[in-house]
Amino acid sequence: MVRFAHLADCHLGAFSRKPLLREYNMLAFEKAMEICAERKVDFIIIAGDLFHNPMPDMDIVNRAVKALMEVKDRGIPVYSVYGSHDYNLARASLVDVLESAEVFKNVVNYLESENSLTTVKDPSGISISGLGGRKNRLEVGYYQQMDIEVPVEGGIFVFHSPIAEMKPVDIPERNVLPMSLLPEGFDYYAGGHIHRRLIGKKGDSPVVYPGATFGSSYADLEREDERGFYIVEDLELEYVPLDVCEFTRISVSGDGRTSSELEEVLFKKAAETRVGGVILLRVHGTLLEGSPENIDFKRIIREFEGDGDATVFLNNNSLESVTQEKVRVDEEAEDEVEKKVLDEYGTPEGVSKRFPEDLLRILKSDKMDGETGTDYENRIWNQAYQLMKDMKEHVPVEGDKVKQPRQITLGDYGGGDA
Ligand SMILES: [Mn+2]
Known part of the structure; x- marks a missing residue:
């Protein structure tokens, strides 16, 4: 009888601007490690994105290492692969540091193993292989080239990629991995990357995503799914x-209300809501008068959060004012939609049509593999600044000067992707 735990997408350190959410996320992981110890699993698999970024804050590292060492000291090995969030091509990531310190074993590094998979043998006798994730799904290329010997003894394959046949339709992703590219012959495929709990099949073997242990975005938290992980005993999940x-x-509609009426409704709601934990506040609809900007959401959130045992996640993206101009767009491709919107709105007198296009292109550029959050934001800012400087006569200036580039530090980066 072999019993193992399969977790993924812990994203420790996520929600850096929401201390309470960050704490819940950490608590979920600590609880998972405690349960693994109590249940005396033979080993633990973490299928990527243990951390939300390659170099998390030291308090997060400290608690994660403590929790991992507690299971390790009880003789429970932990195997992991890189996720798309905790991998860094240019420099070592924390995952590398923890592997060097033997806190856990990073199952496979494809690049070093030259087109083939290496296998780790757990003391229980189970073989574990794996291939982690990369930013922008670069790992799909590795799967295409990889030479894989079918393991005689079966075993577990750990991966961190979206499988085409299992991917929920609402997750947009270009480079998904067809099930056929997962190497054949394993008894269990331990997945990560999709933050939802999904079970598929490759041949007779289960292909499993346990989902995130807590979640790392509004969308993750808004789903009413359970969060957790799997304990697998003789392939029973x-x-x-x-x-x-x-x-x-909490959902509040602005339909038929003015902005000040809606604000009043929200304050009243906040006053009568006395709960701890996570409050997901969705404000939607079309205002009769006034605009969403007239509503003091910051104060409303503070009112909901009260003495600090609740944390509010606000989504007011679909709240609109009736006077807001709407551009109807039937095009589907992103760049066609943008072009249509720019054509319809036009640009202000004296501003070249190319200005918004160029600005959008800069703002949309992806973070490069190995680039830190700070470097990324500074690069984007400086390019946008340069563009604005070039168009100086057409953009708002302070006095006679364009605002200078600034140094920004960014907590959560990596955006909304899983
Ligand atoms: Mn993830």
Whole structure:
């Protein structure tokens, strides 16, 4: 009897601007490690994105290492692969440091193993192989070239990629991995990257995404799914939920209300809502008068959060004012939509049509593999600044000067991708 735990997408350190959410996320992981110890699993697999970024804050590192060492000291090995968030091509990531310190074993590094998979043998006798994720799904190329010997003894294959046949339709992703590219012959495919719990099949073997242990975005938290991980005993799957806090979902419509009426409704709602945990506040609809900018959401959030045992996640993206001009767009491709919108709105007198296009192109450029959040933001800012400087006579200036480039530090980066 072999019993192992399969977790993925812990994203420790996520929600850096929301201390309470960051704490819940960490608590979920600590709880998972405690359960693994209590249940005396033979080993633990973490299928990528253990951390939200390659170099998390030291307090996060400290607690993660403590939790990992507790299971390790009980003789439970931990195997991991890189995720798309905690891998860094240019420099060592924390995952590398923890591997060097033997806190856990990073299962496979494809680049070093030259087109073939290496296998780790757990003391229980189970073989574990794996291939981590890369930014922008670069790992798909590795799967295409990889030479894989079918393991005689079966074993576990750990991966961190979206499988085409299993990917939920609402996750846009260009480079998905067809199931056929997963190497054949394993008994269990331990997936990560998709933050939802999904089970598929390759031949007779389960292909499993346990989902995120807590989540790392508004969309993750808004889903009413359970969060947790799997304990697998002789290929029988048992889902272990991780409940660390209450979730309260509040939806308020602006339909038929003015901005000040809606603001009043929200303050009243905040005054009568006395819950701890996560409050997911969705404000939507079309205002009769006034605009969303007239509403003091910051104060409303503070009002909801009260003494600090609740944390509010606000989504007011679909709140509109009736006077807001709407551009109807039927095109589907992103660049066609942009072109249509720019054509319809036009640019202000004296501003070249190319200005918004160029600015959009700069703002859309992806973070490069190995680029830190700070470097990325500074690069984008400096390019945008240069463009604005070139168009100085057409853009708002302070006095006679264009605002200078600034140094920015960014906590959460990596955006909304899983
Ligand atoms: Mn993830």
